Amino acid sequence: MTQTSVFDGHNDLLLALWRSDDLNGSSFISGRHKGHIDLPRCKAGKLDGGFFAMFVPAESVAPDSFWTRHPELITDDMRKDKQTPSDNLLNTAPISQAYAYAATIEMIDIAQQLAKQHADKVQICTNSNDINSGIEENKIALLLHIEGAEAISADLHELELLYNKGLRSIGPVWSRKNIFAEGVDFTFPSSPDQGSGLTEAGKKLVRFCNEKRILIDLSHLNEAGFWDIANTSDMPLIATHSNVHELCPSPRNLTASQLAAIAESNGIVGLNFGIGFLHLDGKRDRLLPLDTMCRHLDALLEVLGEDGVALGSDFDGIQISDHIRDCAGLPNLITAMRINGYDDTLIHKICSQNWIQLVKNTLG
Numbered sequence: 449m450t451q452t453s454v455f456d457g458h459n460d461l462l463l464a465l466w467r468s469d470d471l472n473g474s475s476f477i478s479g480r481h482k483g484h485i486d487l488p489r490c491k492a493g494k495l496d497g498g499f500f501a502m503f504v505p506a507e508s509v510a511p512d513s514f515w516t517r518h519p520e521l522i523t524d525d526m527r528k529d530k531q532t533p534s535d536n537l538l539n540t541a542p543i544s545q546a547y548a549y550a551a552t553i554e555m556i557d558i559a560q561q562l563a564k565q566h567a568d569k570v571q572i573c574t575n576s577n578d579i580n581s582g583i584e585e586n587k588i589a590l591l592l593h594i595e596g597a598e599a600i601s602a603d604l605h606e607l608e609l610l611y612n613k614g615l616r617s618i619g620p621v622w623s624r625k626n627i628f629a630e631g632v633d634f635t636f637p638s639s640p641d642q643g644s645g646l647t648e649a650g651k652k653l654v655r656f657c658n659e660k661r662i663l664i665d666l667s668h669l670n671e672a673g674f675w676d677i678a679n680t681s682d683m684p685l686i687a688t689h690s691n692v693h694e695l696c697p698s699p700r701n702l703t704a705s706q707l708a709a710i711a712e713s714n715g716i717v718g719l720n721f722g723i724g725f726l727h728l729d730g731k732r733d734r735l736l737p738l739d740t741m742c743r744h745l746d747a748l749l750e751v752l753g754e755d756g757v758a759l760g761s762d763f764d765g766i767q768i769s770d771h772i773r774d775c776a777g778l779p780n781l782i783t784a785m786r787i788n789g790y791d792d793t794l795i796h797k798i799c800s801q802n803w804i805q806l807v808k809n810t811l812g
Contacts (some may be wrong), residue, residue, distance in 0.1 A: 452782050452792075453583065454775075455800035457718030457760030458593070458667070459672050460687035461485045462555040464764045469513050469624045470520050471554065472564040477569065484763035484774040487569060490588055493778035495798070497579060497589025499617055499688055502555040503765070504548040504598060506539035518550050521541055538634060540624035548598035549606055556613050559590055572614045576687030576808035593665065593688070593808065596622030596631075602649045602658050616656065616811055619665035620650060621690070623674070623700075629673040636730035637697035640706075645672035646680070648746035654680045661811050666690070666710075666762070667720075668700065678709050683810055685715035689760030692747040698725050707751045716806050717748050718760020719798075721768040734768040745785070745798065754794050758802045 464483050465473055480486040485495070518705055520545070570581035573589045574782040582589035587722055592615045600606045604633065607618070620633035628650035630643035646654070654677055657664050666674055678685055693701040702710070702717065702742045710717060720726070723736045726744060747756045761768070763775055785795050 451494045451779065452795055453494050453496045453800050454498070454759060454778050455496055455579065455583075455589070455659060455803050456763070457716075457758055457803060458499050458501055458595075458720075458765075459485055459761060459763040460501055460595075461763070462500055462558055462764030463505070465558050465792055466551070466555050466630045467509070467511055469511055471558055471561070471614050472565060473558050476562060477566055484761075484768070487588065489774055489776040491775075492776035495588075495775040495778060496583045497573070497587075498591065499760075499805070500559060500624055501591040501593045501595040501619075502552050503513055503595040503622060504543060504551045505537050507543060507547055508539065509537055510547075512549065514554070516642050516753055517554075517724040518547075538623075540631075540633065542624065542626070543598050545598060548596075549600075552594065552599040552610070556610065556615070560613070563590070574614055574616050576804055577812070579804055579807060593619070593663075594619035595619045595665075595668070596624070596626065597628050597653065598626050600625055600628075600653070602652075604653060607653070607656065607662075611662065615662070617663035617665060617688075619668055620646075620653060620677075622668050624723065625787060629676075630670045631668045632670050634698035635699065636724070637660075638699040639671070639697075640669075640674070640693070640699045640701070640703065641671040642699060643670045643672060646676040651676065651680055658682050663807075663810060670699075671703070671706070674706055675709075678713070683713075684712045684806060685713040686717070686806065687715075687760075688718045689720040689762045690717055691744045695744055695747055696728055696730065698730060700725055704751070707748070710751060711752045711756055714756070714757050715752075716758050716802055717752060718758045718803070719744055720766070720770065721750065721759075721763070722760045722766035723769055724767065732767055734767065734770045736771070738769065738771050738781055739788065741756050741769075741781060742784055742788040745790075746788075754797055755802055755805070757798050759799060
């Protein structure tokens with residue numbers, strides 16, 4: 449049987465490379481021996497590409513080498529923070545636009561270095577033709593995405609620059625408030641109905657993305673912001689890495705009314721592999737059965753149909769079940785899908801075709 453190809457809705461590889469000071473991505477090519485994604489494991493699990501996110505964590509989590517490269521960004525408050533080092537990626541304190549932009553540029557440069565130095569193995573894609581040709585040529589197809597828009601100022605000129613560098617997808621927020629919108633926190637159990645909707649700058653951001661055909665990701669966004677985008681955007685609604693709130697009441701997951709709105713827009717939800725976003729009680733059970741993931745897929749399929757469900761692993765950004773472990777374990781999930789009655793056509797749609805078709809319908 450031919451191994452099933454996966455085009456995934458979300459991963460944090462570029463953040464992981466940036467934090468480890470691998471600014472040319474060489475460990476991705478040779479094998480990282482940690483985390484969830486590198487080229488050898490992509491080949492083993494048939495991960496052919498996906499949305500590669502650039503997420504900027506709190507300043508306290510940035511590598512020391514970043515501040516050596518950007519001493520002009522160091523403030524007195526940051527010097528005080530350095531006296532109590534933190535490695536908390538879930539720190540939701542605001543970050544500065546200048547820092548976020550510099551870090552984002554470094555991450556996008558990592559992707560460009562990979563595509564330049566290993567053009568036979570990696571390709572940055574801006575449309576469906578790029579994705580399909582890259583996969584046919586046995587390359588990893590990267591669609592560049594921003595998770596949280598702190599790098600962008602209210603006049604949006606940075607977004608224009610990033611678009612010219614290949615960016616084609618953006619999540620206005622991570623789980624912290626910025627000048628555009630508010631994200632949800634990590635409490636459990638909880639509702640995504642927390643905080644206010646888009647700011648005027650946020651609505652301007654949505655209109656700009658519609659004009660430029662930049663995908664807008666609803667994952668991490670609070671419910672008020674979700675409905676503002678639903679009422680403002682003319683593109684299909686997508687949540688690249690979210691699950692079903694009814695099956696796991698995390699505020700990161702989507703309610704029945706949100707799922708219905710995504711379905712009405714002919715949008716897509718990518719299944720998040722994070723165990724805390726899958727377990728009914730929010731437990732971080734490393735032995736979480738893959739049947740639990742299939743229950744979320746079943747619920748998504750019931751509302752969104754076979755064209756509206758995909759994968760959004762959150763590899764390198766979340767704890768996942770030991771039954772998958774990393775991207776080399778993707779065939780284990782596909783086996784679980786078959787055991788649960790999914791035929792090859794549906795599996796192909798969920799694993800790759802639906803994301804690629806959405807890109808074709810929106811970006812060309």
